[in-house]
Amino acid sequence: MDCVIAGGGPAGAMLALLLARAGVEVTLLEKHGDFLRDFRGDTIHPSTLQVLDELGLAEEFLEIPHRKAYGMSMVTDAGDIRLASLRGLPGKYDYIAWVPQWDFLKLITSAAERYPGFRLLMNAEAHDLIREGRAVRGLRYRDGSGEHEIRADLTVAADGRHSTLRERAGLVPEELGAPMDVVWFRLPRHPSDRDDPFLRISSGRIMVAINRESYWQLAYVIPKGGFDELTGEGIDALREPVASLVPWLADRIGQIRSYDDVSVLTVVINRLHRWHRPGFVCIGDAAHAMSPVFGVGINLAVQDAVAAANLLAGSLRSGAPIPESTLHLLQKRRMLPTRVTQAAQRVFQNVVIKRALRREFDPSRLPREFDPSRLPRDLTKIPLANRMARRFVGLGIRPEHVLVRKA
Known part of the structure; x- marks a missing residue:
C-alpha cells in the first residue's frame, strides 16, 4: 500500500478519505467492529464544517439529525451568563453542530469507499510496526482470523491517546496534567x-x-482520580x-x-515533542491528547489530517520517497495550534475547574475576570472578547483548508 492508517477515529478516517480522494492507495484499520461507542466528543465546529464543504460533503452531513448551537452559556448560582456567540464568524458556518461521533465517522468512511484505492478493515487491531533498519515499512495487526501484516510507504498512527504504535515507535509524550x-x-x-x-x-x-x-x-x-x-x-x-x-x-x-x-x-493532556520516524507519523490524539475543555478535540484531529494530506498526498500518489524532513514540516505546522489550544485549556482547568472542585471553593477568591458573580450577564456585548472567543472556539488556531486535488 501507499499508506496504512491505524485508528478509525476523526483523524484517521479523514486522512484516509483525503488520500483516497487524491488517488492514493490507503488502508484504514479500526480495532472495533463498528463506530457505536457512546460518550465521545461530538461537537463539529465551523472549521470542520468548512472542510466538509470543501469536500462536497456538507449537504450530506447536514442531513444527519443534529442540533445547532450558535453560542455558549454558563449557568451559575447567580444566573445565566452568555459567554460567546458564533454569529458573525467569517465563512459560511457560524454554529457548532452536535452530532453523534459514529454518524460523523460513518459519513467520512462511506465517502472514502467511493474511491477504488480505499480499504477499511474493521475488528483489526494494529499492535506492532514492521521495520527495515531505522525505517518503518508498515504494521502488523490482529483480527478474528489471526495475525497479518501490511507493508506501506507511510504508516500513520491515529490510534488514540493510548497509541500502541506510538509506543512501538519509541515516542513518549510529555504529560501536562489535568485536575x-x-x-x-x-x-x-x-x-x-x-x-x-x-x-x-x-x-x-x-x-x-x-x-x-x-x-x-x-x-x-x-x-482527578x-x-x-x-x-x-x-x-x-x-x-x-x-x-x-x-x-x-x-x-x-x-x-x-x-x-x-x-x-x-480519564482526562489527559499531553503532546509529543517528536511526531515522526522515517516512514511513520502520529496525528490526532496519538500526537496530542486534548482536554474536553472547549470541546475542540475532534476539530484539532481533523485539521491534522487535512494538513497531512496537503503535504503528503502528492508524494504518496507518485511513489516518491517521503523524507523525514517533510514529516517534520507537518509537525511544525500543527504544533502551534496544539500548544496554544492546550495552553488555553490548562489556564481554564487550573484557574476555574481546579478551584471550583475544591470543597472550600470561594468565588470571591477567583481573579475578577473568572468570578461568575462579578461577570457581566452577556459577554457577547464586549466586542473584542467575543471576537476572540468565537474565532478560537469556532475556527481555532491556523485552520486548514483542503488543497490536494481530487484524482
Missing part, C-alpha cells in the same frame, strides 16, 4: 426542558449538559449533586440506578 476526570451518563429529556447546551458551575461542583433531543448527555466533573471515592459513597453521591446543580432533573435522577449506568473519562 479532573469526567463521569458521563444520560437522562431523559422532557419537552419543557431548556434547549441549549450549557456549563453548570457551582461551589465545588461542575457539570456540562448536552441536548440530544430525546435525552441529556451529561458530564459530571470530579477531581476521584471515581473510586465517588463509587465508595454509593450512587446517591452522584445523584444528589446532579439534582442540586440542575433541579429540574431531580424527577428523573433515579434512572441512574448504579454506576454501571455511567462511563468514566
Whole structure:
C-alpha cells in the first residue's frame, strides 16, 4: 500500500478519505467492529464544517439529525451568563453542530469507499510496526482470523491517546496534567426542558449538559482520580449533586440506578515533542491528547489530517520517497495550534475547574475576570472578547483548508 492508517477515529478516517480522494492507495484499520461507542466528543465546529464543504460533503452531513448551537452559556448560582456567540464568524458556518461521533465517522468512511484505492478493515487491531533498519515499512495487526501484516510507504498512527504504535515507535509524550476526570451518563429529556447546551458551575461542583433531543448527555466533573471515592459513597453521591446543580432533573435522577449506568473519562493532556520516524507519523490524539475543555478535540484531529494530506498526498500518489524532513514540516505546522489550544485549556482547568472542585471553593477568591458573580450577564456585548472567543472556539488556531486535488 501507499499508506496504512491505524485508528478509525476523526483523524484517521479523514486522512484516509483525503488520500483516497487524491488517488492514493490507503488502508484504514479500526480495532472495533463498528463506530457505536457512546460518550465521545461530538461537537463539529465551523472549521470542520468548512472542510466538509470543501469536500462536497456538507449537504450530506447536514442531513444527519443534529442540533445547532450558535453560542455558549454558563449557568451559575447567580444566573445565566452568555459567554460567546458564533454569529458573525467569517465563512459560511457560524454554529457548532452536535452530532453523534459514529454518524460523523460513518459519513467520512462511506465517502472514502467511493474511491477504488480505499480499504477499511474493521475488528483489526494494529499492535506492532514492521521495520527495515531505522525505517518503518508498515504494521502488523490482529483480527478474528489471526495475525497479518501490511507493508506501506507511510504508516500513520491515529490510534488514540493510548497509541500502541506510538509506543512501538519509541515516542513518549510529555504529560501536562489535568485536575479532573469526567463521569458521563444520560437522562431523559422532557419537552419543557431548556434547549441549549450549557456549563453548570457551582461551589465545588461542575457539570456540562448536552441536548440530544430525546435525552441529556451529561458530564459530571470530579477531581482527578476521584471515581473510586465517588463509587465508595454509593450512587446517591452522584445523584444528589446532579439534582442540586440542575433541579429540574431531580424527577428523573433515579434512572441512574448504579454506576454501571455511567462511563468514566480519564482526562489527559499531553503532546509529543517528536511526531515522526522515517516512514511513520502520529496525528490526532496519538500526537496530542486534548482536554474536553472547549470541546475542540475532534476539530484539532481533523485539521491534522487535512494538513497531512496537503503535504503528503502528492508524494504518496507518485511513489516518491517521503523524507523525514517533510514529516517534520507537518509537525511544525500543527504544533502551534496544539500548544496554544492546550495552553488555553490548562489556564481554564487550573484557574476555574481546579478551584471550583475544591470543597472550600470561594468565588470571591477567583481573579475578577473568572468570578461568575462579578461577570457581566452577556459577554457577547464586549466586542473584542467575543471576537476572540468565537474565532478560537469556532475556527481555532491556523485552520486548514483542503488543497490536494481530487484524482
